[in-house]
Amino acid sequence: MLSSVPLAPHDTMVLKEIVPNTTAKFIAYWPKKSAHPVSILTSSVTAAKTENLIMLNDEFPLYIGLDLSTQQLKGIAVSSTLKAEYKVHFDFDADARGFEIKKGVITNEGENEVFAPIAMWLQAIDGVLRRFRDAGMDFSRVRGMSAAGMQHGSVYWNDKGERLLHKLDSAKSLQEQLSDAFSHDYSPNWQDASTQEQCDAFDQLLGSDDQLALLTGSKAHHRFTGPQILRFRTKYPEKYHETSRICLVSSFLASIFLGKIAPFDISDVCGMNLWDIKAGSWDEKILSLTAGSSDTSDLRHKLGAVPEDGGAFLGNISPYFVQRYGFSPSCAIAPSTGDNPSTILALPLRPLDAIVSLGTSTTFLMSTPYYKPDPATHFMNHPTTPGLYMFMLCYKNGGLAREHVRDSLPQTSGATNPWHEFDQVASSTSPLGQSSDPRSPMKIGLFFRRPEIVPNVHAGTWRFVYKPTTGALTAADETTWNQPEDDARAIVESQFLSLRYRSRDLVESPTGPNAHLPPQPRRIYLVGGGSRNAAIAKIAGEVLGGVEGVYRLDVGENACALGSAYKAVWSVERKPEQSFEDLIGVRWNEEEFVKKIAEGYQEGIFERYGPAVEGLDLVEKEVLRREKNK
Numbered sequence: 001m002l003s004s005v006p007l008a009p010h011d012t013m014v015l016k017e018i019v020p021n022t023t024a025k026f027i028a029y030w031p032k033k034s035a036h037p038v039s040i041l042t043s044s045v046t047a048a049k050t051e052n053l054i055m056l057n058d059e060f061p062l063y064i065g066l067d068l069s070t071q072q073l074k075g076i077a078v079s080s081t082l083k084a085e086y087k088v089h090f091d092f093d094a095d096a097r098g099f100e101i102k103k104g105v106i107t108n109e110g111e112n113e114v115f116a117p118i119a120m121w122l123q124a125i126d127g128v129l130r131r132f133r134d135a136g137m138d139f140s141r142v143r144g145m146s147a148a149g150m151q152h153g154s155v156y157w158n159d160k161g162e163r164l165l166h167k168l169d170s171a172k173s174l175q176e177q178l179s180d181a182f183s184h185d186y187s188p189n190w191q192d193a194s195t196q197e198q199c200d201a202f203d204q205l206l207g208s209d210d211q212l213a214l215l216t217g218s219k220a221h222h223r224f225t226g227p228q229i230l231r232f233r234t235k236y237p238e239k240y241h242e243t244s245r246i247c248l249v250s251s252f253l254a255s256i257f258l259g260k261i262a263p264f265d266i267s268d269v270c271g272m273n274l275w276d277i278k279a280g281s282w283d284e285k286i287l288s289l290t291a292g293s294s295d296t297s298d299l300r301h302k303l304g305a306v307p308e309d310g311g312a313f314l315g316n317i318s319p320y321f322v323q324r325y326g327f328s329p330s331c332a333i334a335p336s337t338g339d340n341p342s343t344i345l346a347l348p349l350r351p352l353d354a355i356v357s358l359g360t361s362t363t364f365l366m367s368t369p370y371y372k373p374d375p376a377t378h379f380m381n382h383p384t385t386p387g388l389y390m391f392m393l394c395y396k397n398g399g400l401a402r403e404h405v406r407d408s409l410p411q412t413s414g415a416t417n418p419w420h421e422f423d424q425v426a427s428s429t430s431p432l433g434q435s436s437d438p439r440s441p442m443k444i445g446l447f448f449r450r451p452e453i454v455p456n457v458h459a460g461t462w463r464f465v466y467k468p469t470t471g472a473l474t475a476a477d478e479t480t481w482n483q484p485e486d487d488a489r490a491i492v493e494s495q496f497l498s499l500r501y502r503s504r505d506l507v508e509s510p511t512g513p514n515a516h517l518p519p520q521p522r523r524i525y526l527v528g529g530g531s532r533n534a535a536i537a538k539i540a541g542e543v544l545g546g547v548e549g550v551y552r553l554d555v556g557e558n559a560c561a562l563g564s565a566y567k568a569v570w571s572v573e574r575k576p577e578q579s580f581e582d583l584i585g586v587r588w589n590e591e592e593f594v595k596k597i598a599e600g601y602q603e604g605i606f607e608r609y610g611p612a613v614e615g616l617d618l619v620e621k622e623v624l625r626r627e628k629n630k
Contacts, residue, residue, distance in 0.1 A: 062086075062137070063572070065565025066128070066147035067558070068249055069339060070116070070189060071104035073124040076561040077137060080569060082587050087558060088131035090124040092116075097123070105189045112193040112222075115186040118155060118252075122174040125256060129325050139326040144568035145257055145317065146334040148342035148560040149249030151271040152190050152223040156232070157261065158183040159244040165259045170323035174256065183242040184232070187249065190223040198227035202273055205289050209375040215283060216273045217379035226273035229299075230290045246302045248272075250336035258333050259318030264306045267390065268338040270380035277381060277389075278371065280308065310335055310384040311571035311580070334571035336564070340365060341383035341390055345563030346555055347525070347593065348585035351388065352507060354521040355553070356499065356540065358530025362398035364499045366391045366521070368506045376454045377502055384567065384580035393502055394453060395495070399530055401449045405491050408484040422488050423535040429489040431542060431608055433481075438608045442466045443481060444615050446623060447491045454498065455620045462623050463490070466615035473618045492536055496543035497609065497616045504613070510547045520545030520601055525553045525594070537598040543609050546600025555593055 062085060067074040071093065077086040090096075092104040099120045100106065107114050133139070161181035168177055188194075202220035203209040209219035220227055225248065233240040245261045248269075254262035269275045274290065276283040282303065287296040317331040337345075340363070344355060349367050357363040368391050373379045382388035406422040415421065430436075433443035445463040446452075452459075463476035463483075474480075507519040524546040530536050531552045541550040555562050569587075570580045 060141060061143040061572075062141045063565050063568040064132075064142055064145045065342075065561045065563065065568060066145070066253060066336075067339065067342070067560035067564060068121060068124075068147065068149045068253055069104075069560070070150060070191070073121065073128050074558060074561045075128045075132060076558050076565050077132065077142070078562070078565045078569065080573065080587075082566065082569065082584070082589070084558075084562070086132055086135050086137050088128055088135060090127040090131065092120055092124065095124075095127060096120045105191065106186070114189040114191040114193075116153075116189055118182055118185055118187055119175050119179060121187075121252075122178055122256075125253075126173050126175070129321075133325060139321075140328050142327055142331050144332045144334055144572035146564040146568040146571065147250060147253040147257075147336035148339045148564045149251075149253055149268075149336060150190055151248075151250075151268060151338035151340055152221075152225050152228070153187045153249040154225050154228055154232070155187050155247040155249065155252040156182055156184040156239065156243045157245045157247065158242050161244060162261055165255065165261075165318070168259065168318065168320035170320050183239045183244075184236065187252075188223070188228050192228070193222045195222045195227040195231050198230040199224075201230070201289060202227055202286070205286060212273065213373040213375045213377075213379075215276055215278075216286070217270045217275075217277050217373050218273060218377075219375040220273055224271060224273045226286065226290055230292075233290070233292060243302060245304065248338070250338055254314060254333055254336040257317055257321065258315050259320065260315070261304065262314055262333070263304050263335070265335045265337040265341075265383060266306060266308055266310050267341040267381045267383035268336075269306050271338055271378075274303070275306070277379065307335065308386065310337070310382075311567065311574060313571070332568075332572050334568050337383045337567070338380075339560045340392055341380060342560045342563035342567070344390060345383060345566050345580065345584075346559040347553060347590075348581045348588050349525075350522065350581065352522045353525065354503070354523070354544070354546075355525045355527060356544075357528045358398060358526060358533075358536065359528035360399045362393075362395040362495055364391075364393040364503065366503060366506060370506050372505050374502070384570065391503065391506055393499060395498070396450050397448045397452055398495070399528075401447045402491055402530065402536075404449055405447065405484060405487045409488065419533055419535075423533065425485050425488040426492060426535040427538065429486065431489075431605055432493065432612055433486055433490065434608075439469050441480070442468060442612055442615055443476065443486055443490055444497070444612060444619050445476075445487070445490045445494055446619060447487070447494065454502070455624055457623055457627055460623075462619065464615075464619050464622070466612070466618065468611035468615065471614075471618070473615070473622060489539065492539045493543060493609075493612070494616065496540055497612055500544055500609065501613045501616055514547055517547060517601060518545075518606065520547060520606070522546070523548045524550045524600060526550060526597070527553045527555075527559065531597075534597070541598045541600045542602060542605045544600075545606050549596050549600040550598035551594050552597045553594055 062077045064077050072089050072091050074089040078084050099117050105114050105116050164181045199220035206212050213219045250268050251262045251264050287299055288294050291299040314333045317327050321327045322329050344365050351367050355365040367388050371389050378392040380390045382390050409421045434440045444466050447461050448459050450459050463481050464473055465476050465480050466473050509519050524544050537550050566584050570583050574583050
């Protein structure tokens with residue numbers, strides 16, 4: 001409850017008009033010109049009058065979004081107008097007690113395993129709710145909840161799990177009561193790389209990784225849930241037999257708040273290598289491989305059904321949370337989704353808008369009506385909008401690779417910004433290191449400080465000179481490449497060229513007065529630390545285009561949690577057939593979160609990078625050929 005303030009007699013009259021015949025001295029104070037109560041007290045409130053209070057709270061509702069990531073559980077509560085009212089977090093390394101973890105996980109290097117204790121997550125859920133309460137949040141105002149979970153991770157419930165969820169005692173913590181609910185006490189983390197054998201079996205099952213990507217949206221990856229379940233079954237056969245239900249991290253969170261096992265989300269299920277995206281069903285052949293039997297009924301039961309509606313009403317919140325924290329019994333639980341799908345819900349992303357996350361790694365997200373999977377990319381159902389897909393590219397080499405180039409440059413004496421020299425050099429170097437003649441040789445390189453996924457090569461640096469007029473590709477030397485100065489622009493260009501190359505079949509020319517422009521995204525939204533670098537933003541617009549420009553999306557570190565909260569708002573307040581984009585788009589305050597930071601499409605420069613895309617393709621093929629011949 002909020003703290004009290006002195007009330008004048010007139011204020012009391014306003015209150016009594018709202019809650020007639022109340023037995024409380026004061027329940028709430030609503031100034032006539034205010035949209036929110038200033039104070040709430042609980043003295044002498046009868047049960048009947050409490051119902052009136054809950055009804056009033058429905059006029060000022062809150063919606064909670066959670067984000068369970070590798071190192072933290074974050075929570076955010078927003079109003080119906082999407083204003084963030086409360087933000088809290090629980091850091092696993094700093095706040096969890098009783099777990100030998102580092103950066104949120106336990107690592108078994110001998111088997112390339114990375115996993116997290118589920119009990120730690122239970123401890124975090126209670127911890128985050130306590131911090132909401134300590135911040136003064138009134139849980140009775142919460143009308144809906146949703147959550148995001150790091151994709152691909154799996155949770156294995158035993159047959160006692162759902163019974164324990166049903167009979168939780170509000171006087172005890174979740175960790176105390178659910179310690180016996182799981183057949184396996186740990187969940188594989190997305191960094192886990194223990195499933196190469198299982199990935200090979202998945203890719204070979206349908207003849208090639210192309211066919212697996214066509215069916216499930218992605219080729220087999222170490223972190224994907226299908227290969228992880230297969231390894232779990234073969235490594236722990238008794239535990240697999242004891243498993244009654246399997247959750248993703250997202251549906252695990254929804255299950256806790258529902259008090260029963262929640263279904264997978266229509267988008268997050270696409271990160272398993274088990275779901276036939278076009279058919280909208282589990283693939284029987286892949287299930288047989290995973291189950292180790294032609295009879296897949298047991299595995300189907302473990303996985304459960306998948307509702308198509310991303311905003312479906314799953315049920316009301318568990319009585320445990322009503323009694324322990326004061327939630328309204330009518331608080332609705334909406335489907336929880338993966339962290340990446342939730343990120344694209346942090347703004348009303350329209351088709352052909354693109355989000356580029358420039359953190360330690362680089363992630364490219366786009367909403368598209370086209371389903372064109374490839375082994376180098378990921379396709380998933382859109383988390384809220386039927387007929388749309390989420391296109392995703394993931395690169396391991398992002399900020400760390402750029403920082404390595406930055407640190408190799410001579411630094412200006414007295415400069416306080418470590419990026420000053422990098423920005424100056426990258427901005428002053430001509431596109432692709434060319435002369436003013438667009439037919440002159442182009443400088444194209446690959447800069448991988450760690451093994452890369454796209455293309456699949458080990459760590460290394462490769463520099464080439466590409467002649468667009470002839471298609472000739474030669475290795476650069478000291479006469480054609482000025483190190484390290486030429487690296488500054490080349491590393492940024494190579495990262496954005498890869499995004500343009502792999503998304504080019506998904507973009508199209510704009511309509512209306514800009515119909516004459518070449519195919520490109522409508523807007524480019526940059527997030528993450530790299531989004532604050534002016535030179536990087538400038539080059540992003542030059543390479544990727546963007547009819548309306550390049551924008552920085554500034555939601556702090558809360559994009560996933562915010563997307564989940566918006567999803568809860570839409571799920572509860574939508575009208576029949578009202579899309580997420582329509583409801584959230586009207587309420588979303590662009591000026592609060594978005595700032596234009598660079599021009600997008602620039603005639604002449606954008607076209608110059610067209611041949612460079614072909615050059616990058618040749619560079620990658622040459623590097624792969626060299627690696628194969630080693």
